[in-house]
Amino acid sequence: MTISETDKSFVVFDHVQKSYDGETLVVKDLNLSIGKGEFLTMLGPSGSGKTTCLMMLAGFETATHGEIRLGGRNINMVPPHKRGIGMVFQNYALFPHMSVAENLAFPLEVRGMGKSDREAKVMRALDMVQMGAFANRRPAQLSGGQQQRIALARALVFDPELVLMDEPLGALDKQLREHMQFEIKALHERLGITVVYVTHDQGEALTMSDRVAVFNDGRIQQLAPPDELYERPKNSFVAQFIGENNKLPGTVEEYSDDKCLVRLATGELIDATPVNIRKKGQETLVSIRPERIEFKPEMMPPGAHMISAEVLEVIYMGDIFRTRMRVAGSEDFVMKSRNTLGQTKLHPGETIKIGWHPQDARALDPM
Amino acid sequence: MTDATAQLTTADGKPLKAALAASLARSRRRAFLLVAPLFLFVLITFVVPIGQMLMQSVYNDTFSTAAPALGKWFDEHPPGSEIDESAYAALASDLKLMKEQKTSGSAGTRINYDISGSRSMFTGTARKADKFEPPYKEAILSVEKKWDNPNIWRAMRSASSPLTIDFYLAALDMTRDDAGNIVSVPEGQAVYKMLFGRTMMLSLAITVICMFVAFPIAHLLATLPLAKSNLLMILVLLPFWTSLLVRTTSWMVLLQSQGVLNDLLVWLGIIGDDGRIQMMYNRTGTLVAMTHILLPFMVLPLYSVMRTIPPAYVRAARSLGANSFVAFYRVYLPQTLPGIGAGALLVFILAVGYYITPALVGGADGQLISNLIAFHMQKSLNWSLAAALAALLLAGILALYWLYDRIVGIDNMKLG
Numbered sequence: 051m052t053i054s055e056t057d058k059s060f061v062v063f064d065h066v067q068k069s070y071d072g073e074t075l076v077v078k079d080l081n082l083s084i085g086k087g088e089f090l091t092m093l094g095p096s097g098s099g100k101t102t103c104l105m106m107l108a109g110f111e112t113a114t115h116g117e118i119r120l121g122g123r124n125i126n127m128v129p130p131h132k133r134g135i136g137m138v139f140q141n142y143a144l145f146p147h148m149s150v151a152e153n154l155a156f157p158l159e160v161r162g163m164g165k166s167d168r169e170a171k172v173m174r175a176l177d178m179v180q181m182g183a184f185a186n187r188r189p190a191q192l193s194g195g196q197q198q199r200i201a202l203a204r205a206l207v208f209d210p211e212l213v214l215m216d217e218p219l220g221a222l223d224k225q226l227r228e229h230m231q232f233e234i235k236a237l238h239e240r241l242g243i244t245v246v247y248v249t250h251d252q253g254e255a256l257t258m259s260d261r262v263a264v265f266n267d268g269r270i271q272q273l274a275p276p277d278e279l280y281e282r283p284k285n286s287f288v289a290q291f292i293g294e295n296n297k298l299p300g301t302v303e304e305y306s307d308d309k310c311l312v313r314l315a316t317g318e319l320i321d322a323t324p325v326n327i328r329k330k331g332q333e334t335l336v337s338i339r340p341e342r343i344e345f346k347p348e349m350m351p352p353g354a355h356m357i358s359a360e361v362l363e364v365i366y367m368g369d370i371f372r373t374r375m376r377v378a379g380s381e382d383f384v385m386k387s388r389n390t391l392g393q394t395k396l397h398p399g400e401t402i403k404i405g406w407h408p409q410d411a412r413a414l415d416p417m
Numbered sequence: 418m419t420d421a422t423a424q425l426t427t428a429d430g431k432p433l434k435a436a437l438a439a440s441l442a443r444s445r446r447r448a449f450l451l452v453a454p455l456f457l458f459v460l461i462t463f464v465v466p467i468g469q470m471l472m473q474s475v476y477n478d479t480f481s482t483a484a485p486a487l488g489k490w491f492d493e494h495p496p497g498s499e500i501d502e503s504a505y506a507a508l509a510s511d512l513k514l515m516k517e518q519k520t521s522g523s524a525g526t527r528i529n530y531d532i533s534g535s536r537s538m539f540t541g542t543a544r545k546a547d548k549f550e551p552p553y554k555e556a557i558l559s560v561e562k563k564w565d566n567p568n569i570w571r572a573m574r575s576a577s578s579p580l581t582i583d584f585y586l587a588a589l590d591m592t593r594d595d596a597g598n599i600v601s602v603p604e605g606q607a608v609y610k611m612l613f614g615r616t617m618m619l620s621l622a623i624t625v626i627c628m629f630v631a632f633p634i635a636h637l638l639a640t641l642p643l644a645k646s647n648l649l650m651i652l653v654l655l656p657f658w659t660s661l662l663v664r665t666t667s668w669m670v671l672l673q674s675q676g677v678l679n680d681l682l683v684w685l686g687i688i689g690d691d692g693r694i695q696m697m698y699n700r701t702g703t704l705v706a707m708t709h710i711l712l713p714f715m716v717l718p719l720y721s722v723m724r725t726i727p728p729a730y731v732r733a734a735r736s737l738g739a740n741s742f743v744a745f746y747r748v749y750l751p752q753t754l755p756g757i758g759a760g761a762l763l764v765f766i767l768a769v770g771y772y773i774t775p776a777l778v779g780g781a782d783g784q785l786i787s788n789l790i791a792f793h794m795q796k797s798l799n800w801s802l803a804a805a806l807a808a809l810l811l812a813g814i815l816a817l818y819w820l821y822d823r824i825v826g827i828d829n830m831k832l833g
């Protein structure tokens with residue numbers, strides 16, 4: 051293997067399966083390759099197998115089938131303490147009977163590092179998370195956010211190349227969470243470490259990650275950078291899970307490789323981009339982001355189809371207007387329009403024509 | 418910042434501090450009334466008997482009330498004075514009084530604590546007390562020659578003052594010599610110090626064994642899935658539901674020299690038929706049976722502590738590079754200390770005061786101090802000595818408790 055190849059696939063899940071009870075597969079055929087220095091997030095609903103994957107990587111669970119490689123080496127049989135992987139747990143798991151400094155010194159101590167080296171490294175790690183003044187406190191005497199920083203510092207103090215984080219910010223309030231997201235991201239960039247991050251907060255996944263793996267039902271539904279995930283979801287699960295989405299069920303009327311026409315139940319025709327439909331006559335679910343909907347004909351490309359919509363409700367949200375409309379029989383069709391100077395004001399009861407660029411509407415598998 | 422802050426008042430103008438005190442006093446009063454019945458119960462059923470026991474260990478007036486004349490004589494004549502006719506006169510008048518009031522038996526019992534066989538002297542002599550004429554010395558000695566034994570007189574002298582530390586001296590294997598100095602009892606008569614020592618050593622051994630046996634059980638209980646751990650919990654609690662006697666008897670069946678275990682060992686050829694191991698009616702019997710009986714008291718506090726330790730701690734330690742032994746020793750074990758402390762204290766205190774099991778399976782070698790206390794309560798009827806022994810035991814336990822608090826900290830203990 052060449053250097054660049056190991057760098058591109060620093061962590062590899064190769065056909066990994068996992069079952070706890072011998073009856074159901076919690077992880078079904080996982081194939082994933084994570085590059086060195088990458089920030090990869092596992093995102094998915096509760097019970098989709100994210101923690102299980104992380105635990106297999108950390109060595110606390112064994113893969114029922116398949117191979118996990120770290121730096122080109124099969125680590126299936128390597129015990130957790132020899133993997134050299136830093137880990138941040140959801141509830142931090144700071145040792146309650148040790149002070150903050152002792153917590154941080156622990157990984158260095160078990161590696162046999164001398165006392166003076168240890169102290170210097172602990173102080174450096176504490177300064178890195180701006181917690182230098184708290185070295186002698188007990189974990190119980192720290193706030194949630196402070197404990198979070200210490201847990202982070204402890205996972206990093208022994209210079210691991212790979213750090214795993216399982217919902218590390220789950221217990222924090224929104225503001226602190228956003229702040230810590232920023233700090234974790236900054237640390238990742240500064241230290242050049244590889245991070246595998248688990249969350250079920252999609253906002254967190256989108257803002258922090260280089261790539262996001264969307265999990266559902268033990269499988270990766272899509273593995274892509276955040277923008278691609280948001281703008282080009284590969285199936286209706288991803289489309290629905292990430293961000294707000296309008297769904298219009300219908301049948302494929304005309305089909306070509308990059309464009310299709312879908313007939314809705316009301317008989318109206320809409321434009322869409324085929325994603326995972328293959329032929330004419332197939333059932334499909336068209337998904338459109340609320341902010342990509344237009345209601346001014348001059349903004350539409352020539353020849354694009356428009357359908358009628360009845361305005362039900364207009365909510366003023368400061369930077370945007372959120373308009374709920376009745377479209378093709380469904381009452382929760384949402385359009386978001388920017389609050390700009392000269393924006394046309396809509397009123398409940400009004401009937402308007404709406405449309406979109408064909409590439410913004412994605413014809414997916416029906417769920 | 419004017420008058421408003423100078424004195425804060427409630428809406429209707431009362432000073433805030435007074436209003437707060439009044440409202441708190443009301444709730445305090447209510448709380449007190451709620452606990453008052455229980456408080457009285459505890460006071461009457463615990464504090465009073467223990468106080469009485471402590472009292473009894475230093476105060477015994479059975480002899481002094483039965484023999485007032487002798488008391489007077491002892492007051493007037495210092496220790497070492499010659500036992501002359503006036504002393505026998507006092508004795509004769511007291512014996513008469515005892516006959517009238519039928520107190521010769523109890524007075525004799527009191528002296529019997531110190532000099533065995535003296536009870537019959539009192540009852541026998543008192544029976545003929547009406548006929549005594551001067552000179553009393555000859556009259557009394559003609560009935561019972563042993564009255565000229567100086568030890569009897571020394572014992573009566575010490576018994577005639579009701580307030581005494583003699584019982585504590587006896588409990589510590591000490592006595593007074595002819596001149597009234599405190600000395601150790603002769604070698605061979607000393608029992609209590611050795612018994613206190615043995616009680617402490619055995620209890621300590623039981624506590625340590627319980628600790629080692631209970632730790633894995635509690636760990637299993639805390640980590641197994643609920644259905645299995647419930648079953649195991651029933652097994653742990655089973656001893657609580659069976660009679661103590663049944664359990665102890667089954668240990669006899671198992672361990673005695675003609676018992677199941679010895680039969681098995683002989684059958685397997687590990688020991689010869691003449692080399693059967695004596696495991697019952699000695700210290701081993703006490704140790705085995707009491708460990709079994711006290712085990713749940715160690716398992717339960719340990720279990721309740723272990724259940725609250727999330728597995729994430731050990732995982733964190735492992736991910737930080739500790740092998741499983743280091744993770745256990747540095748991370749898991751310290752967190753179970755409150756449970757170990759509570760269990761050890763519980764088992765130790767229970768073991769120190771345990772009485773039935775050593776009485777049944779201990780033989781002569783496995784008796785503990787409580788068996789001696791029971792003996793003095795029931796057989797020798799020397800309640801004062803029993804009380805003194807019990808008080809010393811209580812003091813010892815309190816001292817250990819204090820030591821424990823200094824070293825481990827009582828706040829760090831978790832009972833359940």
Ligand SMILES: Nc1ncnc2c1ncn2[C@@H]1O[C@H](COP(=O)(O)OP(=O)(O)OP(=O)(O)O)[C@@H](O)[C@H]1O
Pocket residue numbers: 070071076094095096097098099100101102103250
């Ligand atoms: N130790 C275990 N024994 C048996 N089943 C388990 C065990 N741990 C997890 N599971 C099952 O495996 C599935 C996946 O669990 P996992 O913890 O990986 O989900 P997750 O994606 O991390 O969910 P969450 O977002 O709620 O943390 C779940 O259905 C869960 O019930």
Ligand SMILES: [Mg+2]
Pocket residue numbers: 100101102
């Ligand atoms: Mg999880």
